[in-house]
Amino acid sequence: MPQQLKTCRRVIEDDEFYTMYKDVVRELHKYDFRGKKIICPCDTKESNIYKYLKDCYYDVRYSNKDWRSVDYSKYDIVITNPPFSQVREFIRFLVDKDIKFIIIVSDALRWSIRKQKLSFGGGRIYCGKDAQNFTRPDGSIRPVHCGWISNIPDDWGENKLICGE
Numbered sequence: 001m002p003q004q005l006k007t008c009r010r011v012i013e014d015d016e017f018y019t020m021y022k023d024v025v026r027e028l029h030k031y032d033f034r035g036k037k038i039i040c041p042c043d044t045k046e047s048n049i050y051k052y053l054k055d056c057y058y059d060v061r062y063s064n065k066d067w068r069s070v071d072y073s074k075y076d077i078v079i080t081n082p083p084f085s086q087v088r089e090f091i092r093f094l095v096d097k098d099i100k101f102i103i104i105v106s107d108a109l110r111w112s113i114r115k116q117k118l119s120f121g122g123g124r125i126y127c128g129k130d131a132q133n134f135t136r137p138d139g140s141i142r143p144v145h146c147g148w149i150s151n152i153p154d155d156w157g158e159n160k161l162i163c164g165e
């Protein structure tokens with residue numbers, strides 16, 4: 001797809017809801033990522049997810065390209081808040097490639113997974129902390145009911161299994 005169309009699509013679909021630093025800390029402090037290579041495929045260097053992981057001296061990269069074009073074989077885990085408009089495709093992609101992930105999704109999606117109305121290959125999905133407010137490009141804060149999910153357990157054993165055995 002030409003770059004201009006891609007840019008246009010992003011603007012129309014308006015996926016610009018940025019994760020707050022405190023919502024990153026509340027979830028990611030439960031994991032020890034030492035020795036892991038982390039990719040944040042829907043992030044820039046301004047992303048608080050990237051900033052937090054960098055602040056913790058983890059081996060983390062962000063991606064300036066389409067998340068579909070990332071070479072995931074170079075990384076151990078994906079951590080991001082993916083575009084809401086592509087989230088189902090994004091999860092299917094990761095599950096199909098057996099990639100470990102910790103991501104933010106809407107509460108509606110978490111509910112659909114929990115109620116087995118939506119399945120991503122039947123693997124395990126854990127539910128983490130809520131994230132209820134996001135920063136918009138103009139600096140304003142917008143409430144959106146979301147939260148973290150992952151296909152790996154956290155190191156504190158705090159997250160609840162919502163799908164899989």
Ligand SMILES: C[S@@+](CC[C@H](N)C(=O)[O-])C[C@H]1O[C@@H](n2cnc3c(N)ncnc32)[C@H](O)[C@@H]1O
Pocket residue numbers: 010015016017018019041042043044047048049065066067068080081082083084
């Ligand atoms: C919900 S926002 C979250 C941004 C950032 N990850 C954060 O947590 O603050 C999703 C981001 O994905 C970007 N995005 C949209 N389509 C994308 C694509 N195909 N590949 C990578 N990023 C994309 C959007 O521009 C947007 O900034």
